[in-house]
Amino acid sequence: MMGIPFVGSAADTAPTNGKTESIVLGMGCFWGAEKRMSEIPGVVHVEVGYAGGDAPKVDYEDVLGEERARRRGDTTARNHAEVVKVTFDPAKVSLKTVLIKFWENHNPTQGDRQGNDVGSNYRSAIYYTSEDQKAVAIATRDAYQAALTKAGYPAITTEIAPLKNYNRAEEYHQDYLKKNPNGYCGLGGTGVAYPQAGAAENPQPPQLKAEDLHFDRQLIVFEAKDCPFCKQFKADVLDGWQSEVPIVATLNPHAPEGWTLDKALFATPTIVLFEHGKEVSRYTGYNGDKDRFWKWLGYQLLTPEQRKIAFEQGTERPFTGSHLDEKRPGTFVDPITGAPLFRSDTKFNSGTGWPSFFNPVPGAIVLKEDNSYGMHRVEVISASSGIHLGHVFDDGPPPTGKRYCINGDVLKFVPDKS
Structure with a gap:
């Protein structure tokens, strides 16, 4: 094997004593790619970085700036792609298996984009370090193209090229989804299984009917x-x-x-x-x-009128809202979540022009201080959805003495079954 050296820090080029092998892959945003590739048994390390561009040294801001310049037409230089450097033990997992997971875990037909991330820095890429890696990359690409074509997908756009100008990404990008759990997981690409992986190994979940x-x-x-x-x-x-x-x-x-x-x-x-x-x-x-x-x-x-109440703390005009005269046995529920809010046997005629209740369903509401419009009031919020319902006052009937003054247009009534 005639190797093509990595270009990066000393840590990136440290000898492996022949125990491990590395390949650099572009799958769009490298956060999700790092997570997906690290889950492969036999992969010992995954590092995120930038590769494939003309500049020898770059950081995250350089890559973003270069892409903006490309869009303006200010440069024709090749930008780097966000990549993952996958290091694996060939005794435990083959390069072919690693690349099968690469093909299956993103959409390689989208050109300079991946999902909502648009730009040449999000291109699909395989950057090899030997002719043997190149051969496996091309063979797996051709096999996966046959499966994609059968499924109705267009041609693969993945760049397959020698590794060029690899740069390790900033530390805050490494293990990003572990450090920042408020993220999302990749979908696993197109859902088309690699043909030689076998339906028994990677069956595609059934499509909904x-x-x-x-x-x-x-x-x-x-x-x-x-x-x-x-x-x-x-x-x-x-x-x-x-x-x-x-x-x-x-x-x-x-x-x-x-x-x-x-x-x-x-x-x-x-x-x-x-x-x-x-x-x-x-x-x-x-x-x-x-x-x-x-x-x-x-x-x-919700209707525009309902949205104004629910999300902008609006109020319907008195005697104009829904359910003012509703007296049947049943439950008034949140119009979005369906969660119970008030039972009809806690409803009373307050004469105010809004549906009024003396007690909510336990745990159904949240109370919040409201000092808007120069008044001191207590806002009533649905615990399940967070929408505004109305206000509560201390002039209600026994046994609570409370009047939950609620906008009828943000209530849905569900009658009891006979």
Whole structure:
């Protein structure tokens, strides 16, 4: 094997005594690529960096500045790509297996982009250090191209070239997703398995069937295996789901057959709202901010009048809102989450022009001091979604003496079953 040396720091070029081998790969944003490639058994180290550009030495700001200059037409120099340097033990994992995981864990057909990240610095690339590595790269590319073509994907755009001007990235970029858990996980690329990996080894999860879903309105959560953010979303949101909007989770990154996504997915979890089989909105990534997720969904479900109340602390005019005269046995629920807020047997006629209650469902609301408009009041907020409901006053009837003055337009009434 005739090697092509790495160009970088002394640590980057330290001898390995023939026990390990390294290859440099570009898969878009290097944070997710580092995580994915480090999960391969037999990989001993993954480092993020920059490679493939004309400048011998660069840092993160240099790469971003070079890309801006390219877009302005101020330079024709080749920019560096964000890359991962994958070091592995050939006795435990072959280069072919490493490259199979490379092909499967990103979309190599997108040119100078990966998902929402656009620019030549996000290009797909294999930078080899020997002719043997080059041969394996080309062979696996051709095999994967056949699988992609069969699945309807265009030609692979991955740059396969000798390693040039490798630079280790800044320390804060190393192990980024371990240091910053409020991130997202890669989707695993196109969902097309490498043909020789075998369906038994890497079966693609089944695609959702449109006939099993709600055509008028359906939420789909696109997940990935071993994604902690997906697990957190499930624990925080999915496990307690009460919203009237049907929701289903899938490990397959494609829309149900006959349905359409606006663009390819690039992170998990991604929650997509479909109406009549077409994507109308999506929420990408989850970092534990439930209120932000419910606000996104609320903007899809609520009318402009409801949104003004829910998200801008607005108020409906007295005697104009919904449910003022509702007296049937039942529960008033959050219009987004479906979580119970008030029971009808705690409702009373206050004469104020707004639905009034003397007691909420336990744990359903949060109270917050409100000093707006030169007044001192106590705001009532839905605990499940964080939306504004109204205010509470101390002039209600027994047994609590409280009057929860609530905007009827941000309540949904669910009658008791007979």
